[in-house]
Amino acid sequence: MAYKDEQLNEEKVFKDPVHRYIHVKDQVIWDLIAAPEFQRLRRIKQLGTTNLTFHGAEHSRFNHSLGVYEIVRRIITNFEDKPHWNKGERLLCLCAALLHDLGHGPFSHSFEKVFKLDHEYFTQQIIIGDTTIHKILERVSEGFSKKVADVIAKTYEDKLVVSLISSQIDADRMDYLQRDAYFTGVSYGHFDMERILRVMRPIDDQVVIKSSGMHAVEDYIMSRYQMYWQVYFHPVTRSAEVILSKILHRAKFLYEKNYSFKLEPIHFISFFKEKVDLTDYLKLDESIVFYYFQVWQEEDDAILSDLCERFMNRRLFKYVEFNPNRQMNEWMELYQLFQEAEIDPEYYLEVDSSSDLPYDFYRPGEEEERLPIHLLMPGGELKELSRHSDIVESISGKKRTDHKLYFPADFLANLNEESPVKERIMELLYHQGADK
Known part of the structure; x- marks a missing residue:
C-alpha cells in the first residue's frame, strides 16, 4: 500500500472543546502531528497577549491547526458525492489545513511587525525545507510538499482547494472564531457552523453556499465583525502588544549599540540582524521569549527593565482616544513634553491603530482582491452575497478604523504636582477623558 493511502489500524481522536472530537485515520496526518515543527505550535499561543485581557485565552496554534484540519475533513466528506469535486485532492486539502499556521x-x-517577518513565508519554508514535515510530505509523492506550500501561498492551480483554507468563508476563520470565543468566554463568535457545512457546494474554482443557507452566513459574518472589535482589537490587549513591541525594539537597539547584556540574547541575534534562517526561527517560541523577559527585568538599562517588568506583571499603559487627522499638533507637543519630563517618548508614547473590513465584494486590481461569497440560487445561477442580503450589504466594503494613544499613567502621576509640564501633559491627554 502506498504511504498516501496508508490508514491507521484504528481511528485516533483528539477530544476538543469546540468540535467535540477531531478524527485522524490517515497515517500521513498522524505523522505530521507528531513532527517537531508541528509540536512547536503547542508553545505558540493562538491569541498572543489577549490572555492579559481575557484570562482564559491560553489556547495554542496547535489547537487551532487541529480544528482547521477537522473542519476541512468534514467539508470534503460532504463533497465526496458532489460534482466538481476532485477526490484526488483530499489528502492535499487535509495536509494544507493542518499545516497552514x-x-x-x-x-x-x-x-512579525518588529522584525519584518512573514509567517506564511516561514510556513512554506518549513514545508519545503530540510525538516521532518518536508520528509513526511515527500513520502506521499515527489513534489507533494511543493503542492502543500502552493495551497498556503494561494498559488495552487486548483482554486477550489485554496478557497477551503483561505477565503472569506474558510475553515481557518470558522475555527478561530468559535475557538477564540470559547476560550475568551464571549458569545460573539458563535454561529451555526453545522448548517454552513451542510449548504456548502463545490464549483470549478471556489466553494459556494446554497441560497437557503444565507442567514447562517449572515450570522457568521456578523460574528466575525463582533469578535474583531470586542476581542481581537480590545484596547487592553493592544496595550500589552505595544509594550511587547517596545521591549523587542529596545533590545534590538541595545544590541546594535553593543550594550553588554547580563544574559546574552543569543536566540534573538539573527532577528536583530534581520538575517533569520529556518533553524533560528524554529528554535524561538514563547517559552524562550518569556524567559528573556523574566531575566531582562534585572538589566541595567532602565527602559528595558521597566518594560519587561510591566509586561510580566501586567502593568500596562493607559490609553485615550486619538484622531491622527485632527490631533497631530497635540501629538507633537506631547512628544516634546515627554522629553522635557525625561520620559522617553520613543518607548512610552505610542499611537496604535486597528482596522477591519468585515466583508468585501470583488474589486479587480486592488491590492488585496477578495473573492466574494456567492450564493447558489435555486435555478443554478450564482449571486454575490451582498446583492441578496440587506445585512451584508450594509457593511460591505466599509473599513472601520480605531486609534488609541498609549502612555504610562504611573510615570505621569510621579511627576512634580506643580510642574507646568505635568499640567500641560494631563490637559492634552485627558481633555476627552482617559479610558480604563
Missing part, C-alpha cells in the same frame, strides 16, 4: 512565531503578528 506552521510558520507562526512567538506572539505572532506583533513579533
